[in-house]
Amino acid sequence: MSISLRPAVVADCAALSDVVFRSKQSNGYDDAFMDACRAELTITARTLAQTQLWVAEDNGVLLGCAALDTQPNNRGEVSLFFVDPNVQGRGVGRMLWSTIFRLAHQSGFKTLELSADPNAVGFYAKQGFVEIGSTPSGSIKGRRLPKMQLTL
Template identity: 45%
Template sequence: MQIDLRPARPEEAGALSDLALRSKARWGYDEQFLNACRADLTIRPAEVSARRVVVAEAAGQLAGFYTLDGTPPEGELGNLWIEPAHMRRGLGRRLWQHAVATADGLGFTTIRIDADPNAEGFYREMGATTVGETPSTAIPGRMLPQMRFVLPGTVAGG
């Protein structure tokens, strides 16, 4: 299936928020947990204009998206979500590679990721390392793996 990557449009904010929740739900989280995460996973129209939000589109439908935040030298992968029907087909890898290429073009040397524990293995496969933990902003007392990816060609300490 043909996948096109393009900048998100502000009017897609609601659909992106819903996609993020469906994607997170795929990990088996219950409704109470997802409701606690809803605010953190909500993308607002103004954010789409102000942030770097890239969508993957398949046959005119949203299949996934990512956000890349920050200013060089360090960026943050704020979101990377895949529509459940498109999972395990290489789309996450493709979005990741696009985010890394975008970060490189903007002059970033590192990308920080506060990962869902279930996604830690994916990011490790992509070359990120776990450098610590960070508190969840949605669930008090829950800790998330904090990961770091050093862009190829940059100095690890830089």
């Protein structure tokens, strides 16, 4: 594999949405759950206008994505961190994290925060994040997600 990273472009939206859905569903979620998340997880031109979304690709095939946004008080918010389930464990996530950390340091962020899928808490903990509370799901009323933070 020859993985490269670049900012996402509008032409990536459909393929990225497919990667995001397959990655999310690989956590064991059923079709009803996925349908409830569809609006929140669909990558659109508006998504790209509102966030710094990076993609990992291999010879034009999109393998994953991650976003980093500026928040008040020198904080960065990580979102849309997804890796195609067919290539998980092969360094794609590591490369995306490297880019996110580089951008966070360049931006002068003191902390990074994210809302984690409960199935991904262990992955984020390996990156140095700790749970600091919970936050409401953007898709499912009454569902709460672990809120995690990393001090840089």
